[in-house]
Structures are given as structure tokens and as C-alpha cells.
Amino acid sequence: MTGLAQRATDLGYALGWQLVRRLPASVASAAFALGADFAVRRGGPGVQQLRRNLVRVVPQADTMELDELTRRALRSYARYWQEMFRLPAMDHAAVASKVDESITGVENIEAALAEGNGAVCVLPHSGNWDAAGLWMVGYAGSFTTVVERLKPESVYRRFVDFRESLGFELLPTSDPGSFRLLLRRLRENKIICLVGDRDLTRSGIPVTFFGEETKMPAGPARLAASTGAALLPVGSWFTEDGWGIRVHPRIRVTQRAEVPAATQAIADIFAGDIAAHPADWHMMQKLWSADFAEAPAVGQEAAAG
Structure with missing residues (x-):
């Protein structure tokens, strides 16, 4: 990215946080x-990859159904950005209260903290994880x-x-x-939250996800195995006027040798939640090994650079 492009990117985010919060909610949503x-009609590389990812989630969808799902997924992703830019000016207590109306599985966090070894909450790129984090700050005081x-x-x-500024x-x-x-925070009986459906290092744990091979980060399961912390997968999605969150029961992982199986268990739980709310999964990058193995399509190599 050139210096000019970097300055333009920074300016775009600055304007987003300054301007979007000042718009009426209905205007910003529209x-x-x-x-x-517009992004769907333009069909850039990110939209094309999102569509390819969604094919794995809903393989039974025909072309028209996939078109509609892609449109809904881009609108869901846009809603995330709109809410992110507005969150600093929103009533944080009201956001946490709204999450509290629909969240399930809080007893799994309570049981983990009662044991005294902390909790590792691991989420996919779904819904609004910043709203989920605001709830967590209200619940636990903070998290890492x-x-x-x-x-x-x-x-x-x-x-x-x-x-x-939200307390993270x-x-x-x-x-x-x-x-x-992170190890220290868990030994202090604190909560850490990690996004765990995409391996940024390319050295993660091989898992089967929607019937195909990919890799997911080993960190969440390794942290739990090293400290005795509870490993808690968390699903996140949008509701019509709020946010849905499900804290799943603990995945037991007590030693390093169990990390691959625990990571596969995370992948299986993610797959269930994403299949239930496919439009709210914001994965616009390559994820599956087969996609990384393919040569870029004509015209995409330059776009990727």
C-alpha cells in the first residue's frame, strides 16, 4: 500500500467514526x-470469495438463493461496520442490556470462573463481536x-x-x-476472548470444516490446556433489532496432545452456528485449503496486490 493509499485509508476510518455517529440511525442503516x-453488484474479489465460502455453508442453494444470501451477507457485514462506527456514541449500558435479553449459556462462564482457572471464549467472524465485548465488559469488568x-x-x-474505549x-x-x-490473565481467573475461525499464521491445526480441510488457530485450545481454563466456543449473530449470542458448554482439553481434537470440536460448533445464521458470517477471505491451492483467476492477481 502506497503512502497516499495509507493516508486515504486512515482518513476514511477517521471520517467513519466522526460522521456516522452523527447520522440518524435510520439514515445510517439505509x-x-x-x-x-452496490458492492454486490460490483462483484469485487472479496464479494466473490464470500460467495464461494457461502457455497460450502449452504451447498443445496441454487443460483438465485445464493445471490440472495450473498446480498444479505453483505448487508450484515455493512451493519457491523455501521454499528462499529456508532458504538462510541451509543449508550453502552443499553447495548449490554439488549445483549442480555437474548444471550444464552452464561452459566458456562459462571461455572468456569467458579473453578478459578479463567475462561477462553473463542468466536468466529460472525455478528457484532464488539457488541458482544461490550456485554462482556459489563458482565466481567473487562476481558483480554x-x-x-x-x-x-x-x-x-x-x-x-x-x-x-469500550473497556477491552x-x-x-x-x-x-x-x-x-494471556496465560497470566487466565491464572488470575480472568476471561480472554479470541476470534478462532481463521488462521493468520498458516501454521494452525488442520480441521474439517463444512466437509473440507482448512486450518484454525491452535492458540485457544493451547491456552486452555496450559492453564486448566475452560474452553468455551461462542456463537454470535444479528437479530432484527439486536444481537444473539450463545455460550456453548466447555470443551475439555487438559494436555497438549488434546489440542487438535479440541480445535476440531471448535470447528464443529462454529459450523453449527454458522449454518443456522449463514448471512451473519463475515468471511470474505480465502479460508479452505483448496482455495489457497488454486492459482488466482485472471485479473484477481493484480487486485490482490
Whole structure:
């Protein structure tokens, strides 16, 4: 990314956080929905990949059904960005209360904390994980998570500042000390939350996901195995006027040798929640091994660069 492109990206995010919160909610919703529909018609590489990913989730869908699902998925993704830009100005207590109306499985978090070894909550890229995080801050006081170090640095700082303003403790994935600090938080009987459906290192655990091979990060299961913390998969999706969250029962993982099986169990639970709410899964990148093995289509190689 050139210096000019980086400055334009930073300016776009800055304007998003400054302007979207000032719009009436109905106007912002309509504008983001129109933007999503335009993106579908344009059919860029991200939209094409989202469609390919959704084919795995709903293989029975015909062309028209897949077109409609892709449109709904882009609108769901646009809703996430709209809400993210508006969250700093929203009533955080009201957001947490709204989540509280629909969340299920909180007893699994309570049981984990009662044991005294902390909890590792692992989520896919679904729904609005920032709204889920706001609920967690209200429930537990705070929690710890890791973030990818985006470029340019100014955009990374904006995301860090945004989520820290919501009460999250953030650690960069690139910092070698982050894993040790996560271990410390669990030994303090705290909660950590990690997104776990996409392996950014390409050195994750091989799993079968919707019938095909991919890799998912080993970190969540490794943390649980190292500390005795409860490993809790969490589903997240949108409701018509709020957010749905399900905290699943604990996956038992007590030693390093059990990490692959525990990661496969996470993949299976994610698959169930995503199949129930496919439009709210915001995976616009390559995920399955077969897609990484394919050569880029004509015209996509330049777009990817």
C-alpha cells in the first residue's frame, strides 16, 4: 500500500467514526445497506470469495438463493461496520442490556470462573463481536483479547483506541509477550476472548470444516490446556433489532496432545452456528485449503496486490 493509499485509508476510518455517529440511525442503516448492494453488484474479489465460502455453508442453494444470501451477507457485514462506527456514541449500558435479553449459556462462564482457572471464549467472524465485548465488559469488568497489527499504523491505533474505549484489554498478535500475558490473565481467573475461525499464521491445526480441510488457530485450545481454563466456543449473530449470542458448554482439553481434537470440536460448533445464521458470517477471505491451492483467476492477481 502506497503512502497516499495509507493516508486515504486512515482518513476514511477517521471520517467513519466522526460522521456516522452523527447520522440518524435510520439514515445510517439505509446508507450502509445501499453501499452493500452496490458492492454486490460490483462483484469485487472479496464479494466473490464470500460467495464461494457461502457455497460450502449452504451447498443445496441454487443460483438465485445464493445471490440472495450473498446480498444479505453483505448487508450484515455493512451493519457491523455501521454499528462499529456508532458504538462510541451509543449508550453502552443499553447495548449490554439488549445483549442480555437474548444471550444464552452464561452459566458456562459462571461455572468456569467458579473453578478459578479463567475462561477462553473463542468466536468466529460472525455478528457484532464488539457488541458482544461490550456485554462482556459489563458482565466481567473487562476481558483480554489480541488484535492483528494493521497497516498503516494510524489505522491500527484507531482500532486499538476504539476498543480500549469500550473497556477491552488489547494485545498485538505480533508481540512475543502477548501469549505469556494471556496465560497470566487466565491464572488470575480472568476471561480472554479470541476470534478462532481463521488462521493468520498458516501454521494452525488442520480441521474439517463444512466437509473440507482448512486450518484454525491452535492458540485457544493451547491456552486452555496450559492453564486448566475452560474452553468455551461462542456463537454470535444479528437479530432484527439486536444481537444473539450463545455460550456453548466447555470443551475439555487438559494436555497438549488434546489440542487438535479440541480445535476440531471448535470447528464443529462454529459450523453449527454458522449454518443456522449463514448471512451473519463475515468471511470474505480465502479460508479452505483448496482455495489457497488454486492459482488466482485472471485479473484477481493484480487486485490482490
